[in-house]
Amino acid sequence: MAQQIELSHHIQDHQLGQRLDQAIAELFPDYSRSRIKTWIQAGQVRLDGEVMDKPRHKVMGGEAIQIQAEVEDDNRWIPQDIPLDIVYEDDDLLVINKPAGLVVHPGAGCPDGTILNGLLYLYPEIGDVPRAGIVHRLDKDTTGLMVVAKTIPAQTRLVRALQKRKITREYEAIAIGNMTGGGLVDKPISRHSTKRTHMAVHELGKPAITHYRVAEHFRGHTRLRLRLETGRTHQIRVHMAYLNHPLVGDPLYGGKAKPPRQADDVLVQGLRQFKRQALHAAMLRLDHPVTGEQMEWHAPVPGDMVALTELLRDDQAKYGEEDY
Incomplete structure (x- = not known):
């Protein structure tokens, strides 16, 4: 119909x-x-x-x-029994810890098998909420926390809070290269002029602001903590690539493995086998859309990033500061 x-x-x-x-x-x-x-x-x-x-x-x-x-009628939006890691739930919202490889919303090339399909299975009534309550997205291979509204009033208020930059989202990442200190990237982002699946810094793009600080140094790599003021598509990935420090494993923005000099085979293989962007939404803080209570959630860094971090630490301990 x-x-x-x-x-x-x-x-x-x-x-x-x-x-x-x-x-x-x-x-x-x-x-x-x-x-x-x-x-x-x-x-x-x-x-x-x-x-x-x-x-x-x-x-x-x-x-x-x-x-x-x-x-x-879009029959792609069908309920599907998809396991979701729900870390918090009440009558108005829920918070999900998304794994790598799970798409948030159906789209071209991915008509089902998404978080949205899983939400419709668990909460049939959420189909009455725009986008099944999804307030913001994470890329397919980015892990971590995202909030979903269960009612239209909650969705309206959460979207408004996001637009007014009142929702805090912090990320963990591993970037290629030695970054000596934190900073701010304030560069607009738009769709790439020729590559439809890519975004790019462009002076006529939408405003995009990313704060970052160095959490840990390694030889040839840096662990970062980042906070978004805005939420553009691929924002962290694009901004880090703009700084010539793309995220490890990023298939779109130059995250090809770059082992430091004399690196052991185990680290070389660990870097080469890391096939997704090393990015994790670790903290989410917001005011509850109904009660107004400030709420905060944390999601532990996933195992693949932990394992890579340990390899980089071992390499750092063995070879020291020579690549700085």
Whole structure:
């Protein structure tokens, strides 16, 4: 059965020069670019009140977008019995410790088997909440804490708190290279101009701020503690790569293994076999959306990052400071 939808937004300034279908896909990530292209070609998209039927039309920024279209009921969003590590739950929200390899939300190339499908299985009523209560996402291979709203009022308030930067999220990471001290990266981020799956620092992108401090030095690597002010896609990964210190194992942003000089085979193999970005959402702090009580959760660093850290410590103890 078809569902009538009406969507409206404004093209953002940082989208200057983007194709119309690309810009709309960024504004409405719940809908695929191919579906949006079909809507445009069918004359169901208006730009500043004028029907626009060319997906390749280049936008200027500031235009009003109106979409009136039909979508078939999305049978991808089906309940599935997927184990979820729930570390806290009450009537209004729950906090999940996400493992590596689990996608948060269905999308292109991953129609099911996600946290969202698992939430619908455990809490059928959460289907009435936008995005099944998901307030923020973690990348597929990033581990750690994320909050989910169980009711519409809780979801509305948590999203507002996130937008106002009132939710604190801290991460553990292992970066390539020797970082001598902490700092701040305040660089806007947008979709990469040619690589659809990548993000990049771009002066016309959305504001993005990452705080970081050095937690531990190794030869040729640094363990970091990071805090997000904003929540852009791949933000930590992009900002660390921008500093020329990509995260170990990051397949998109240059995290190829770089063993220090004279490293033992066990460390060399440990680095080469670490096939995901070494990034973990370790702490989450927020005010409860109903009671107002400040709440805080911590998730231990997962075993693969702990094991790699121990290898780096052993190497540091054996060879000392020579690579600094």
